[in-house]
Amino acid sequence: MNLLLGNLIRPWYHGRMQFPRSLLLATAALFLLPRPAAAQSENLPAARPDNSIRVSLESAYEAWRRAMDGGDLTLWEQTTAFSRQIETRNRIVSQKLVFPQALFDDPVSAPQLGGLIALGVLSTGDTATSTYFGKANFGGEPGTALSDNLLVLHFLREEGKWKFDNLRIVKIGNDGEILLQIRNSDFSFLRGEEFQPAPYLPPLPQPVETPAYVAEAWIDATGHEVKIHVNGHLTGTFKNVKASELVMGGVKRGSNQVRIETKLLPEGAREGAPRVEVAIYAAEDPAGQAQRVFHFKPGAVVPPLVTEGFVVE
Numbered sequence: 001m002n003l004l005l006g007n008l009i010r011p012w013y014h015g016r017m018q019f020p021r022s023l024l025l026a027t028a029a030l031f032l033l034p035r036p037a038a039a040q041s042e043n044l045p046a047a048r049p050d051n052s053i054r055v056s057l058e059s060a061y062e063a064w065r066r067a068m069d070g071g072d073l074t075l076w077e078q079t080t081a082f083s084r085q086i087e088t089r090n091r092i093v094s095q096k097l098v099f100p101q102a103l104f105d106d107p108v109s110a111p112q113l114g115g116l117i118a119l120g121v122l123s124t125g126d127t128a129t130s131t132y133f134g135k136a137n138f139g140g141e142p143g144t145a146l147s148d149n150l151l152v153l154h155f156l157r158e159e160g161k162w163k164f165d166n167l168r169i170v171k172i173g174n175d176g177e178i179l180l181q182i183r184n185s186d187f188s189f190l191r192g193e194e195f196q197p198a199p200y201l202p203p204l205p206q207p208v209e210t211p212a213y214v215a216e217a218w219i220d221a222t223g224h225e226v227k228i229h230v231n232g233h234l235t236g237t238f239k240n241v242k243a244s245e246l247v248m249g250g251v252k253r254g255s256n257q258v259r260i261e262t263k264l265l266p267e268g269a270r271e272g273a274p275r276v277e278v279a280i281y282a283a284e285d286p287a288g289q290a291q292r293v294f295h296f297k298p299g300a301v302v303p304p305l306v307t308e309g310f311v312v313e
Contacts, residue, residue, distance in 0.1 A: 047127075049122060053128060053162070054130055060155060060161075065112070081155075083156070083203070086205050086207055093211075094248050095214055096211070107139070109137070109138055109139030118130070119133055120190050124198075127198045129197045130153045135148055149172060150171075150172060156202075165198075211250025212251070213284055214285075215251045215281065216282075219241075220276065222269045223273070224274060225240070228259070231251070232257075240265055247282075251282050261305050262302050276298060277297045
């Protein structure tokens with residue numbers, strides 16, 4: 001599951017395609033960076049503490065975890081947010097894998113909440129997060145040392161019922177300040193963006209079919225926010241990062257279209273000068289050699305919107 005951000009800051013890749021195996025649990029790994037808590041945007045609904053729903057959220061998560069452990073597709077569909085169901089199937093199909101077999105073949109296990117310390121729940125009413133501290137076990141090799149980190153579970157409320165959406169691990173490393181805050185029951189760091197629920201229920205993605213070519217996009221969005229669609233399907237939105245991402249629906253044999261929306265960030269780049277570069281690599285066999293089929297590298301002036309076609313033979 002890229003941990004969806006696990007491929008940050010790598011050189012442009014010209015060899016075999018490297019799809020992260022942790023895609024299927026929809027997990028991301030983040031590092032907690034010291035910074036003041038961001039103020040809530042006036043245009044977004046405010047997330048508020050609401051520990052009254054923690055039991056309901058944990059029940060939803062445990063039911064989802066049982067479905068994953070037991071390979072129970074019916075229970076998985078009952079406990080997983082609908083938008084996540086479509087997104088998960090799209091990811092599997094886009095890699096030319098078989099759904100739902102590939103979903104339950106994922107070697108990464110969902111961690112149990114037993115032994116973790118519940119820190120707090122944030123909710124907008126339709127979306128929520130529940131955050132925990134401790135040694136979350138994703139089913140590694142026996143004897144593997146586990147580190148203390150923060151586990152953030154994300155939920156969506158559909159038809160009055162909470163459904164599991166995704167989870168994130170926020171790595172705290174040797175951050176003594178955070179550990180001291182936790183020991184002192186000071187959870188003010190939960191105001192950070194890493195712990196916020198989605199502001200709204202997400203739009204439902206369009207289902208995709210098995211592609212002719214499996215594809216990855218490689219993005220340098222230094223100092224920019226870059227949003228990419230390929231053949232009408234959202235690949236992702238990337239903010240001030242270098243990253244790679246699976247192209248939903250892959251690419252077709254023949255004509256394809258890519259749409260790139262770019263916005264310069266007022267805070268500027270974390271490293272170096274702002275720049276944008278997008279490349280798409282494709283392979284008929286996911287285990288085979290990938291070829292670059294599209295490349296976008298503007299000059300000093302980055303257009304806010306570009307729509308271009310490319311052909312794959």
